[in-house]
């Protein structure tokens with residue numbers, strides 16, 4: 001099994017579990033919580049990107065995955 005698991009939530013974020021380094025476009029470290037999952041926004045509506053802040057629940061977007 002992989003050291004990191006990324007789960008695409010049916011209606012929202014990407015849940016990332018495992019030991020990762022999360023950095024911005026310039027390589028600056030972004031906060032993670034050791035031993036706890038992080039949730040990355042995939043709807044584009046979060047005001048705390050790259051993290052999900054729950055706004056996907058109010059956004060008009062299609063969370064279904066393409067095939």
Ligand code: FES
Pocket residue numbers: 012013014040041042043044045046051052053054055056057
């Ligand atoms: S996926 Fe939750 S705010 Fe975008």
